[in-house]
Amino acid sequence: xxxxxxxxxxxxxxxxxxxxxxxxxxxxxxxxxxxxxxxxxxxxxxxxxxxxxxxxxxxxxxxxxxxxxxxxxxxxxxxxxxxxxxxxxxxxxxxxxxxxxxxxxxxxxxxxxxxxxxxxxxxxxxxxxxxxxxxxxxxxxxxxxxxxxxxxxxxxxxxxxxxxxxxxxxxxxxxxxxxxxxxxxxxxxxxxxxxxxxxxxxxxxxxxxxxxxxxxxxxxxxxxxxxxxxxxxxxxxxxxxxxxxxxx
Amino acid sequence: xxxxxxxxxxxxxxxxxxxxxxxxxxxxxxxxxxxxxxxxxxxxxxxxxxxxxxxxxxxxxxxxxxxxxxxxxxxxxxxxxxxxxxxxxxxxxxxxxxxxxxxxxxxxxxxxxxxxxxxxxxxxxxxxxxxxxxxxxxxxxxxxxxxxxxxxxxxxxxxxxxxxxxxxxxxxxxxxxxxxxxxxxxxxxxxxxxxxxxxxxxxxxxxxxxxxxxxxxxxxxxxxxxxxxxxxxxxxxxxxxxxxxxxx
Numbered sequence: 463x464x465x466x467x468x469x470x471x472x473x474x475x476x477x478x479x480x481x482x483x484x485x486x487x488x489x490x491x492x493x494x495x496x497x498x499x500x501x502x503x504x505x506x507x508x509x510x511x512x513x514x515x516x517x518x519x520x521x522x523x524x525x526x527x528x529x530x531x532x533x534x535x536x537x538x539x540x541x542x543x544x545x546x547x548x549x550x551x552x553x554x555x556x557x558x559x560x561x562x563x564x565x566x567x568x569x570x571x572x573x574x575x576x577x578x579x580x581x582x583x584x585x586x587x588x589x590x591x592x593x594x595x596x597x598x599x600x601x602x603x604x605x606x607x608x609x610x611x612x613x614x615x616x617x618x619x620x621x622x623x624x625x626x627x628x629x630x631x632x633x634x635x636x637x638x639x640x641x642x643x644x645x646x647x648x649x650x651x652x653x654x655x656x657x658x659x660x661x662x663x664x665x666x667x668x669x670x671x672x673x674x675x676x677x678x679x680x681x682x683x684x685x686x687x688x689x690x691x692x693x694x695x696x697x698x699x700x701x702x703x704x705x706x707x708x709x710x
Numbered sequence: 711x712x713x714x715x716x717x718x719x720x721x722x723x724x725x726x727x728x729x730x731x732x733x734x735x736x737x738x739x740x741x742x743x744x745x746x747x748x749x750x751x752x753x754x755x756x757x758x759x760x761x762x763x764x765x766x767x768x769x770x771x772x773x774x775x776x777x778x779x780x781x782x783x784x785x786x787x788x789x790x791x792x793x794x795x796x797x798x799x800x801x802x803x804x805x806x807x808x809x810x811x812x813x814x815x816x817x818x819x820x821x822x823x824x825x826x827x828x829x830x831x832x833x834x835x836x837x838x839x840x841x842x843x844x845x846x847x848x849x850x851x852x853x854x855x856x857x858x859x860x861x862x863x864x865x866x867x868x869x870x871x872x873x874x875x876x877x878x879x880x881x882x883x884x885x886x887x888x889x890x891x892x893x894x895x896x897x898x899x900x901x902x903x904x905x906x907x908x909x910x911x912x913x914x915x916x917x918x919x920x921x922x923x924x925x926x927x928x929x930x931x932x933x934x935x936x937x938x939x940x941x942x943x944x945x946x947x948x949x950x951x952x953x954x955x956x957x958x
Contacts, residue, residue: 583941592934617937650955686840686954689865692947693831699944700951706934707898 464509464532472509472540472552478604485555487606490541492548497616499525499551507552511537514548542608555606560624561595563635568593568657568705571639573628573673574601574664575694581605582613583695584662589617591702596623597631597659599670632659632676639678640705641669642697646680649704657709662698712757712780720757720788720800726852733803735854738789740796745864747773747799755800759785762796790856803854808872809843811883816841816905816953819876819887821921822849822912823942829853830861831943832910837865839950844871845879845907847918877924880907886926888953889917890945894928897952905957910946 474480475488486506489498492514498505499521507528515522515531522529534547541550563569570588575581581603588596602625603610611618632639638658661677663669669677683692683700692700722728723736734754737746740762746753747769755776763770763779770777782795789798811817818836823829829851836844850873851858859866880887886906909925911917917925931940931948940948 583944586937587940587944589935589937590931590933590940594935615937615939617935620936650958683838683951684954684958685838686958687837687842687865688868689834689837689863691863692835692838696831696835696944696947699940700947703931703948703951706932710898710932710934 464530464536468507468530469540472550475552476542476608478607481555481604481606486552487555487611488541488550488552488608489611490543490546490550490608491612494611494616495549495551496521497619498553501619503556503619504554505551506554508549509537509540509551510549511547542612558624560597560626560631561622563595563637565637566657567595567637568702568709569595569597569637569659570698570702571597571628571631571659571661572602573599573661573669574667575662576601576603577665578603578607578609579613580665580693580695581607582610582615582618584698585610585614585621586617587695587699587702589614589620591706593702594621596621597628598623598625599628600625628661628673629676632673635659639676640681640701641673641677641679642701643669643680643682644691646682648684649681649701650684652681652704652708655705655708660698660701660705662694662701665694712778712784716755716778717788720798723800724790724856726855729803729852729854734800735803735859736789736798736800736856737859738791738794738798738856739860742859742864743797743799744769745867746801749867751804751867752802753799754802756797757785757788757799758797759795790860806872808845808874808879809870811843811885813885814905815843815885816950816957817843817845817885817907818946818950819845819879819907819909820850821847821876821909821917822915823910824849824851825913826851826855826857827861828913828941828943829855830858830866832946833858833862833869834865835943835947835950837862837868839954841950842869844869845876846871846873847876848873876909876921880921880924883907887924888927888929888949889921889925890949891917891928891930892939894930896932897929897949898932900929900952900956903953903956908946908949908953910942910949913942
């Protein structure tokens with residue numbers, strides 16, 4: 463049974479303040495919940511409909527946390543989805559720990575990407591291109607924002623990330639940093655490149671000036687028309703595609 | 711002065727039904743309104759704040775349609791933006807007329823892309839890559855939906871488009887059709903290509919089976935990770951980038 467306290471707890475996780483305080487987050491919808499259960503995240507609570515429980519009996523057999531069965535109507539009142547006939551899960555956030563890097567890795571760094579939809583889409587793109595490591599400036603959108611998780615389509619379970627001042631990070635790593643600028647070297651003109659960090663800037667202001675001295679090479683997606691810019695997630699996808707093509 | 715009838719008229723244009731009946735649409739926000747005034751669209755009505763009128767005096771000098779000055783508060787009640795301190799414009803939709811194509815052109819065709827945000831983003835991408843012609847299946851999102859226009863960031867003024875059964879169109883054009891599939895030829899493996907039509911399918915169901923026989927070559931964006939798919943606007947951007955790189 464769904465207690466009032468559980469309802470209150472899940473609803474509190476819609477707010478960043480309570481996610482930070484409790485170290486918990488939630489995801490909703492069949493795909494995200496299944497991906498979460500299939501990941502190394504620790505799932506504390508599953509709220510499911512009878513249909514979901516029936517359909518995924520074998521998955522739930524291996525789950526040892528708290529399980530609550532509810533109606534679709536009850537489920538929809540817990541989350542943000544207008545329609546959810548499947549499940550919602552509460553899990554424990556990963557701690558903000560930096561990772562080691564190798565010289566042959568491609569990594570994505572985001573400087574102040576603020577829109578949760580953009581961050582989630584970039585995580586999905588990283589996962590598509592097999593890029594497993596992302597690093598975010600402290601002003602980048604919060605990873606466990608429900609809109610980020612939803613836009614990532616389950617890919618959030620397959621990437622490592624941490625938040626830190628990027629200048630410090632780049633200084634420690636000593637990897638080439640490829641910064642996306644409007645006036646850099648055309649990515650189409652490169653015939654080869656080396657792995658390193660693809661650095662993307664803020665939606666309105668681009669890469670902060672304070673990071674310019676950390677950038678090894680300014681790169682640009684060549685434009686052929688009159689649009690002034692591309693959305694940051696679109697630009698990230700195009701740069702990842704070019705890097706993977708050049709490095710494969 | 712803003713009459714009740716004008717308010718009612720503009721608000722009716724939020725609905726597709728009234729856009730179809732009247733052949734009019736609206737855009738809001740400084741950038742979109744300025745791009746519209748700088749285009750070949752016929753603008754019937756401009757609703758502006760005093761600040762916008764002052765800032766763009768020289769632009770408004772050349773405008774001969776109806777002009778109404780309002781407060782920011784009044785303006786925000788007409789449109790969909792939470793915040794708009796600039797302008798809103800009503801203009802005449804273009805008629806649904808097919809265009810001629812040349813053998814050396816790159817064209818985008820969308821089969822049942824339903825999400826207005828995706829359509830608008832694809833229009834912006836087309837404009838970035840200098841692709842001026844798009845063709846849509848009748849089930850694709852409506853071009854003059856305010857969400858489409860907003861996501862296009864003004865690029866909607868610089869493309870030609872029409873809606874028609876795509877099989878008929880491809881049959882008439884006799885251009886190569888490159889269809890985006892999950893199991894086609896890797897776009898990275900192509901060393902050259904010819905211009906033609908880049909065909910993208912529906913968000914959930916891909917390219918309809920009925921169009922498969924029109925496809926000259928199935929192409930794919932190679933994946934290196936575990937994400938099952940890419941968003942259709944992201945995929946369009948990556949394909950356009952590869953085609954422009956190969957053709958330039």
